[in-house]
Amino acid sequence: MEFTLFQKLAAEFLGTMILLILGNGSVANTNLKECKGHESGWINIALGYGLGVMVPVLMFGSVSGAQINPAMSIGQAISGIFPWSEVLPYIIAQLLGALVGQLIVYLMYLPHYNLETDPDLIFGSFSTFDATGSKVNYFFTELIATAVMAFSSVACLKLPWGQKYPATAAIVLGLIITAMVTSMGGPTGAALNPARDLMPRLLHQILPIPHKGSSRWGDAWIPVVAPIIGATLGIGLLKICFL
Template identity: 60%
Template sequence: MEYSLFVKLAAEFVGTAVLLVFGNGAVANVELKNTKGHHAGWVNIAMGYGFGVMFPVLMFGAISGAHINPAMTIAQAVGGLFDWGLVLPYIVAQLLGAAAGQLIVYITYYPHYHETEESEAILATFCTTDAYDNRVNYFLNEFFGTFMLVVGALCCLTMPWGAQDHAAASIVVGFIVWGLVTSMGGPTGPGLNPARDFVPRLLHAILPIPHKGTSRWSEAWIPVVAPILGAIAGVFLYKVFPVA
């Protein structure tokens, strides 16, 4: 069934919002003061992002492809797997969805944002930073993390077993994200998605949160550029495989 452009964009909007609610919501639960999950640990965060990707792919994969990530959209277009005419509308829908999802996180954790005094903990609920404070490390982590995500997701969703059983493939993609956050997430978070980092960082700068500190705009280009380049490399490797 072919869906209208409006329906596809709505799917990208809602899907990206779901990603932010589950992913950054999990970070807020762990990092912010006096939540029920305060200091629950990294596995809790990894689960949040894994489910945050799994559910939109299950819900909207058959409608829009559930890119929910500008890097995925751009990379597929560069690789000839997606219509360039849809790239800008998809990205706009994803950015707006990221804003909606982050605002839901902010609203639901509002009192905890006002109780938390650690600026780094607050910032972590919005965007990524490098734990080593090294931009080369930051870039490489975001590049290779997105590279692994794109190769894994495209292979799972298009190989014969995945194409025949979309639900099973969607679940595996969620586990890929879960695994990536646990294995490669230590240095930066990770972002692996320009919409998941840029828009929440912008909201961090705008929202009136006590003790929030700086939004670290001098390094904000890294979780935008590195995932896009990593995704493009991932698409080209995917096209080498017979399944492509």
């Protein structure tokens, strides 16, 4: 079945929205005071992001490719496996989906945001930052982690076994993301996705959250630029070796 560009963009919008709801929702549930999942730990967050990727890929992989990430769209276009003409529309849909998804998380957890007094815990449910305050480590971690993620994701979805068994590929991809967050997410929180970090950061800036602290705009370029470079490198390596 051939899908229209509008249907593809709707899939990217909804897929990215779901990613934010499940991923950043798991962070809010873990971080914020009086939540049922308060202090449930990093595994809860890793599962949230793993499922946050797996569910949209299961739902929309056959529609738009479920890229749900501007870095993936740009990286695939640079490698010649995605048309440049669709990159900007995809990115706009992804950014808007991330914005709406994070807004839903905020509204669901509004009473808990009003109770929480730690600005780092509040900010962590929106965007990422380096735990030690190192911009160099922030950039390096996001670049390498995104390269691994992009290589693995496209391998699952584009190699013959994944094309033959797309549902299995989506499940494997969800497990890969879960494993990556547990193993590579410690330094920064693992953005891996410009839309997932930038649009929540914007909302963090403008929403009236008590005790929210700084939106850390001095670091905001890192989880945008580093994932784009990382995705380009990861997908490029896969293209050279296997596609």
